[in-house]
Amino acid sequence: MRSRDHYFHQIMDELLACHQPSGGNNRRAYWNLVTQVRRLSDLLSPGPSRPIRDPMELRAYIRTLKTVAEKRLHWANTPESWIPPQAKGGPLSHRVTLRSLLGHLFERYPVPDFMAYSWLSTNAVRWHEALYLHLASGKGVRQFPDRPAIPLPPKAARFFMQAPDDFTPTEAMRWSQLRSYGVRKKIATEIARYTTAGSEVGNESFWETVFRFFVRENVTNEDEAFAIYDFIEEQKFRPGIEVWGRGADERPLQPDFTMKGRTLKSLRRNMTNWREQILAKRPELAMKTFQWDSSPFRSMVHQEGNVKWLMFELLSDRALILEGAAMDHCVATYIDSCAKHRCSIWSLRVHEQGIPKRMATIEVMPNEKSIVHAKAKCNNQIDDNSHRILKYWAEREGLKLEI
Structure with missing residues (x-):
């Protein structure tokens, strides 16, 4: 009977061959990189620590090595001189191993961990890798020409280097913007991680007034900050039919919503009474109706x-x-x-x-x-x-x- 390791090697070899880059120089760099990674670590082997058994996860690591080989002209060091980190008290994480390899090959200057981990993401886009190389060469995030149009004041560059390891680059930029305005760390994390602000870019001048509202009104609770953001987004930008239900159309309910003159107290009141207030402005929403059959229970x-x-x-x-x-x-x-x-x-x-x-x-x-x-x-x-x-x-x- 064939061993489990035999099948591991078979899948590994098929994936390595499938993902080899085109072009002779890139292909040679790729296979040399694979050889050195196998020689110096157990990232691509069923070694004694913790082999990668999930084919999808294995594919992500191999795809990353392919991209690394294709960026060989940016290498600051050779794969042969890499010294992997040593495990302390248990098997070494594959992510930590890859992070070490990327740092050795590319980083002339420090790069935040989340930028290195973005290479593994299935949602990674080309500018993620380009930004990583930009930072590794010693340039600042504000000077990167292809970044999303999120305003980053000078202070934001420092916060960008401190963003949480599990952030995407866009989430990190939003977080850095918020922190540079003075938004509390927990609230900045909540907004960047759990709202559309961490993935979508647009209407930036308006959203800046919202973020500065958090600071001006001293919003301290991250749940309330999330609720405020979600309320404003659905009122000003989402289709009315999604927010109100049947009777509304694709137009937002309050497209002219602004933060001008608002206080935390008045906004809380608006969030509580918004349906009644909108009905007063747009009574037609209550006039369009349809009915459904009654349940089997009696009045x-x-x-x-x-x-x-x-x-x-x-x-x-x-x-x-x-x-x-x-x-x-x-x-x-x-x-x-x-x-x-x-x-x-x-x-x-x-x-x-x-x-x-x-x-x-x-x-x-x-x-x-x-x-x-x-x-x-x-x-x-x-x-x-x-x-x-x-x-x-x-x-x-x-x-x-x-x-």
């Missing part, structure tokens, strides 16, 4: 003395939008789920002395026959009387009350 009118409780299903996009605007929550985002019968939304209201009042919005999962959410205004908990009435209705309809 209810429950009389207690002079107090009348009503429980009924919301069966149109307009009904959900108006409920969300009145209750200051996001139930309008459930339109598609309701239309596809994945869930069912109900409104609990009370009439006391002839005055109607919305008390709760309820989410029912029809297939599971369960009530999974019940929220009062602003997503607050429902009061005891509302809970009592909801429990009564659930028992009457054979629903599990999971709140």
